[in-house]
Amino acid sequence: MPHPMPPLAIRAYTATSALGRGLHAHADAIAHSRGGLSPNDFSVAPLACWVGRVAGIEDEPLPAALADWDCRNNRLAWIALQQDGFADAVRAARERYGASRVAVLLGTSTASIGATEDGYRRLDHGQMPADLHRPVLHTPHSLAGFVAAAFDLEGPCLTVATACSSSAKVFANAERMIRLGLIDAAVVGGTDTLCDSVLFGFNALELVSPEPCRPFDARRNGISIGEAAGFAILERPVDGDDAPLLIGYGEASDAHHMSTPHPEGLGAELALSDALARAGLQPRDVDYINLHGTASQKNDEVEAALVARTFPASTRASSTKGFTGHTLGAAGILEAVISLLAIRDGTVPGNLGADVPDPLCGPQMAWHGESADIRIALSNSFGFGGNNACLAFARAGAVA
Amino acid sequence: MSAALTVWVRGIGLWAPGAPDWHAFRDIVADGAAPGEPGRPVADVLPANERRRAPESVLLAAAAAGQAVAMSGLAAADLPCVFASAHGDQVITDYMCQTLATAPAELSPTKFHNSVHNAPAGYWTIATHCHASSSAVSGGEYAFGAGLLEAATLAVADERDVLLASYDIAGTGPLGAMTSTTGPFAMALVLSPSAEGAAVRLDITPESGNSDTGALGDAWLDAIAASNPSAHAIPLMRALALTRSTALRVAAARGLDLHVDIAVAG
Numbered sequence: 001m002p003h004p005m006p007p008l009a010i011r012a013y014t015a016t017s018a019l020g021r022g023l024h025a026h027a028d029a030i031a032h033s034r035g036g037l038s039p040n041d042f043s044v045a046p047l048a049c050w051v052g053r054v055a056g057i058e059d060e061p062l063p064a065a066l067a068d069w070d071c072r073n074n075r076l077a078w079i080a081l082q083q084d085g086f087a088d089a090v091r092a093a094r095e096r097y098g099a100s101r102v103a104v105l106l107g108t109s110t111a112s113i114g115a116t117e118d119g120y121r122r123l124d125h126g127q128m129p130a131d132l133h134r135p136v137l138h139t140p141h142s143l144a145g146f147v148a149a150a151f152d153l154e155g156p157c158l159t160v161a162t163a164c165s166s167s168a169k170v171f172a173n174a175e176r177m178i179r180l181g182l183i184d185a186a187v188v189g190g191t192d193t194l195c196d197s198v199l200f201g202f203n204a205l206e207l208v209s210p211e212p213c214r215p216f217d218a219r220r221n222g223i224s225i226g227e228a229a230g231f232a233i234l235e236r237p238v239d240g241d242d243a244p245l246l247i248g249y250g251e252a253s254d255a256h257h258m259s260t261p262h263p264e265g266l267g268a269e270l271a272l273s274d275a276l277a278r279a280g281l282q283p284r285d286v287d288y289i290n291l292h293g294t295a296s297q298k299n300d301e302v303e304a305a306l307v308a309r310t311f312p313a314s315t316r317a318s319s320t321k322g323f324t325g326h327t328l329g330a331a332g333i334l335e336a337v338i339s340l341l342a343i344r345d346g347t348v349p350g351n352l353g354a355d356v357p358d359p360l361c362g363p364q365m366a367w368h369g370e371s372a373d374i375r376i377a378l379s380n381s382f383g384f385g386g387n388n389a390c391l392a393f394a395r396a397g398a399v400a
Numbered sequence: 401m402s403a404a405l406t407v408w409v410r411g412i413g414l415w416a417p418g419a420p421d422w423h424a425f426r427d428i429v430a431d432g433a434a435p436g437e438p439g440r441p442v443a444d445v446l447p448a449n450e451r452r453r454a455p456e457s458v459l460l461a462a463a464a465a466g467q468a469v470a471m472s473g474l475a476a477a478d479l480p481c482v483f484a485s486a487h488g489d490q491v492i493t494d495y496m497c498q499t500l501a502t503a504p505a506e507l508s509p510t511k512f513h514n515s516v517h518n519a520p521a522g523y524w525t526i527a528t529h530c531h532a533s534s535s536a537v538s539g540g541e542y543a544f545g546a547g548l549l550e551a552a553t554l555a556v557a558d559e560r561d562v563l564l565a566s567y568d569i570a571g572t573g574p575l576g577a578m579t580s581t582t583g584p585f586a587m588a589l590v591l592s593p594s595a596e597g598a599a600v601r602l603d604i605t606p607e608s609g610n611s612d613t614g615a616l617g618d619a620w621l622d623a624i625a626a627s628n629p630s631a632h633a634i635p636l637m638r639a640l641a642l643t644r645s646t647a648l649r650v651a652a653a654r655g656l657d658l659h660v661d662i663a664v665a666g
Binding site: 155169 | 404405480486487488493496500504505509512513515516517518522523528530531532534536537539540543546549553554556557558577580606608652653654655656
């Protein structure tokens with residue numbers, strides 16, 4: 001078992017998804033149980049399904065100085081970075097610590113592959129068309145490279161691409177680097193945007209629902225794909241700090257199957273116990289869990305059983321995929337932000353989309369929105385390849 | 401200034417065109433043996449049926465990783481692992497983009513789940529029954545240095561032996577023209593936070609700026625080093641093959657190098 005970790009301050013955080021741009025849009029949608037899914041109108045031959053699409057990306061190219069990086073994924077990242085004063089907070093961290101002491105650690109599953117797909121649809125004599133002759137876009141590192149360049153940061157710069165756990169795991173990368181003194185602050189988070197690879201890919205695996213997704217519903221029939229970007233700045237807390245805290249994280253592997261979770265949720269359970277151990281917590285200490293809850297048959301079955309057998313009824317739990325869709329590599333940071341809002345606002349998001357609870361679910365499930373004092377929250381993120389992550393957050397002063 | 405990270409090398413693996421394993425590479429570099437004919441990577445760790453149908457990236461990464469773990473004498477099941485790659489499986493990405501441009505509804509579900517950047521980490525953990533943390537990272541052109549920094553950080557922070565594998569395959573199609581990767585290469589190290597059972601110490605310190613490391617002056621090595629971002633590990637692997645204490649710089653990000661002191665015992 002790992003040792004407890006020194007908590008880290010979350011100096012700034014933000015998210016943009018189908019619920020809107022920035023924290024207020026997310027808090028408001030959650031408070032009113034207003035989801036953001038809409039019929040799929042993405043791509044040249046839209047599949048009959050629902051998506052969590054961010055409005056307006058097509059009309060907002062990157063500033064001229066960053067034009068080489070322009071693509072849907074980096075545009076969404078840029079839009080998100082402009083919300084809630086986040087870009088200013090990054091610049092302040094750079095000013096305070098120096099460009100080489102601030103890391104950029106970002107998760108994504110497909111980065112700007114949408115631009116590569118676009119190039120293949122418009123090949124010029126078998127080659128990438130001239131306007132997409134930009135090698136920085138055609139690589140998984142496009143997002144992290146873009147953010148580091150946009151803020152002129154020269155610390156460690158890492159892309160984590162472990163499918164749907166990507167932007168949860170970056171919190172762990174940051175904690176290790178800060179604890180060992182390699183850096184003083186980290187910009188963590190991630191971005192994934194709608195693209196044909198994931199829409200047709202999940203469709204080929206028969207995991208996409210033709211309706212808005214229904215996490216933990218007995219009749220659920222698959223996921224709804226969404227897009228999102230979110231970011232946070234992590235640094236050491238100062239005396240009297242009132243920032244929310246990262247208090248733990250866990251990472252583990254299923255060692256079972258590339259696209260199906262372990263039937264008993266072994267990796268998920270190991271990630272959870274790892275996170276609780278680093279946070280120095282018992283299950284009864286946890287007030288809220290933002291579940292991975294994709295509305296796929298297997299994920300929800302395994303996760304419902306894990307929560308039901310581990311936590312008391314006083315721990316509240318819900319999936320917010322019914323609000324945003326499954327934002328894949330961005331799900332970790334988006335749901336971390338939603339967990340931080342639950343702590344800030346005292347709101348337990350309702351498990352939007354489910355009408356008939358799966359009987360595997362325990363009394364922990366918050367089927368509708370609730371008000372509660374949330375001092376400690378967990379966020380689960382599980383990915384293809386059996387890659388599991390769990391994050392633990394606390395309100396300032398909630399843990400000794 | 402003391403090193404930021406100190407780790408010991410407990411196991412080494414490598415696959416390069418003409419050097420199908422670490423021992424062959426050492427014979428070429430240290431003893432002047434001639435490189436062989438390029439073949440298919442042998443990934444003994446994978447079950448036979450997986451080996452037949454595994455994508456090239458998975459075979460390559462698992463071949464190098466398997467050698468390093470075997471040399472370490474440790475159980476792969478207990479090792480957290482970091483798989484680094486600039487571009488992942490470009491052959492699959494090329495297939496996906498071609499299919500999506502012409503007949504998207506015909507996309508292969510297997511190709512799709514093999515297209516994730518963590519496919520080698522997934523297949524590796526399944527084959528070795530490893531429930532420890534596994535990661536798949538990229539740093540673009542700096543993927544090897546970024547992966548080395550992450551793996552060494554994990555070893556020291558969690559006081560655990562860690563497997564690092566860095567691999568890239570040749571690009572193909574319109575994508576290949578963008579990534580400019582011309583050949584396959586993979587390396588792997590088992591890094592330990594303690595000296596026990598290891599003969600080589602790495603002291604790793606991040607330093608500002610990117611220095612041009614220049615060519616090694618060996619045509620075969622220089623051609624491999626230029627073939628893909630993971631092959632930027634070649635100067636480090638050459639130093640390990642020569643079992644000679646030395647220092648070198650590895651680029652880990654834009655504007656960030658790792659200064660690596662390599663100390664060989666006795």
